[in-house]
Amino acid sequence: MTATSDTEAVKPPSAASRRPWYSTIAPRVFFPAAVIILVFVAAAVIAPDAMSNVIGTIQEQVVSSFSWYYMLIVSGFVLFSLWIGLSHYGDIKLGPDEEEPEFGLKVWFSMLFAAGMGIGLVFWGVAEPLNHYAGIPNRATGITQDESGAQDALVQTFLHWGLHPWAIYVVVGVAIAYAVHRKKRPVSIRYALESLIGKRVNGWLGDAIDIAAVVGTLFGVATSLGLGVLQIGAGLDFLDIVSDPGNLTYVVLIGVISLLAIISVVTGVKRGIKWLSNINMGLAGLMMLIVLAFGPTLFIFKDLVQSIGAYLQNLVAMSFNTTAYEGEDGNAWQGFWTAFYWGWWISWAPFVGVFIARISRGRTVREFVAGVLLVPTAVTMLWFTVFGGTALYRELFGEGGLVGTDADGNPTVDTEASLFAVLEALPGGAVLCVGAVILIVLFFVTSSDSGSLVVTMLSSGGDPEPPKWHRVFWGVLEGAVAVALLFAGGLSALQTVAILIALPFSVVMLGMCASIIRDFRAERAAMLRAQRKLQREQLTEHVTNSLIDEGLVDPNGANGSGDVERGGATVSP
Structure with a gap:
């Protein structure tokens, strides 16, 4: 049963209509978000040292004051996601009741996975377990450099990349998909909170929500792009x-790859983004199978089972x-x-949530x-x-050399270079290293083009097919933010800004x-009312028939109602 609203949804502008450029944007979202981002970029380029100091100071305050808050709410998102999936709410269709999914399962999974965290997996696949x-x-978690420590390192990595991050995406994705596909709202973060804030969704509060989503998305994607070019540079050096x-x-590197991303996003979801996502998944799967085959295969299988058990236990x-x-x-x-x-x-979350909502119609x-x-x-x-297990095996039982x-x-x-060090030691290592660089570039492009598409939809008032100039603008600005963050302190600045930007959007979540x-x-209540009404009608029809x-009712009764007279009294069935 499709949910309805007492008010008509605001219809997004049509990309096909021929209108001046300024009519294809939502000015109360586009201009404030663009100004905030441009001011940050200018400050980081003009005074990188001062910006680095400011970022570091803010990071210390936020982490010391709000790390407990992040831990609490993200764990809550896991429970919330499991609840809505396993409860009777799981039957609700994200779209009209009879509609089939827009994309097949394989293509759908490839797109959401490539957009969700593909570039991060390549960057941290070897590096994070080794760092732990x-x-x-430091040794805040008590992990030691022995067999037990290696197990703990992999389990800690599972925590950071397992249920918790994907639960964050579920919350945002379901909220947006329900608003867009079920309630027929424009593609916008604000309408995911419509039942909570009411008509204010079309006022300054709704604008502030979308501005936070645009800025957060730009900085979140720029963080990934920054990590990506650091690893590409390390690969080229290697x-x-x-x-x-x-x-x-x-x-x-940022300029060249941003250009590729812009070309991809201009071609749209069903062409460039879809094709690149499929290529990404194919290449990533092939590389993983090669490492599995030529690495410590038996150890990897044993480690996988053991680590999953340790993860669930802890x-x-x-x-x-x-x-x-x-x-x-x-x-x-x-x-x-x-x-x-x-x-x-x-x-x-705004970027991935909007994107997977966009591709999940009908599920x-x-x-x-x-x-x-x-x-x-x-x-x-x-x-x-x-990848991480192969590196840890080498460090524990092989030639080592990955931890100095x-x-x-x-x-x-x-x-940045630990992945290439692991691949080089395998048969055909040089070819694998080249393939890894290509994979990083492709993941870089799919993250950037998907992010550009989402930001463009948000800042255009919810148009699912925004104009090309708009996509190009945000694609260029994403690259500029990545450059600014690298100038303002490299990896440390990238990590810090991600933590800061998340704070306001966590409230939205x-x-x-x-x-x-x-x-x-x-x-659910509307569906139950409809079911009870249908059951009453069916029962009435059954009793009447x-x-x-039995001949107790004249189907053509005096008043055509099917009433029957008994003992001088008129009785309705």
């Missing part, structure tokens, strides 16, 4: 193509571990790892939760076990949960 194993930035890459190299404790007893070391660890990840995923809530929460989590665990020490004797890991509950309860068959 080495105790970087292959002796570019020696000791610096900021100039990164700027050129999931609750890890989900609520705020490192409260570790003091400043605990704050530093949270800022580098868990708090950073939760902030990163939340900053990505039920249960299908959506299963597809977005469970399947990617399983694939992610396999990915990290294959600095001048002060502190453990170090070459985060809590509002989405409340709105989803209201909408689902209202639809039975009385007619």
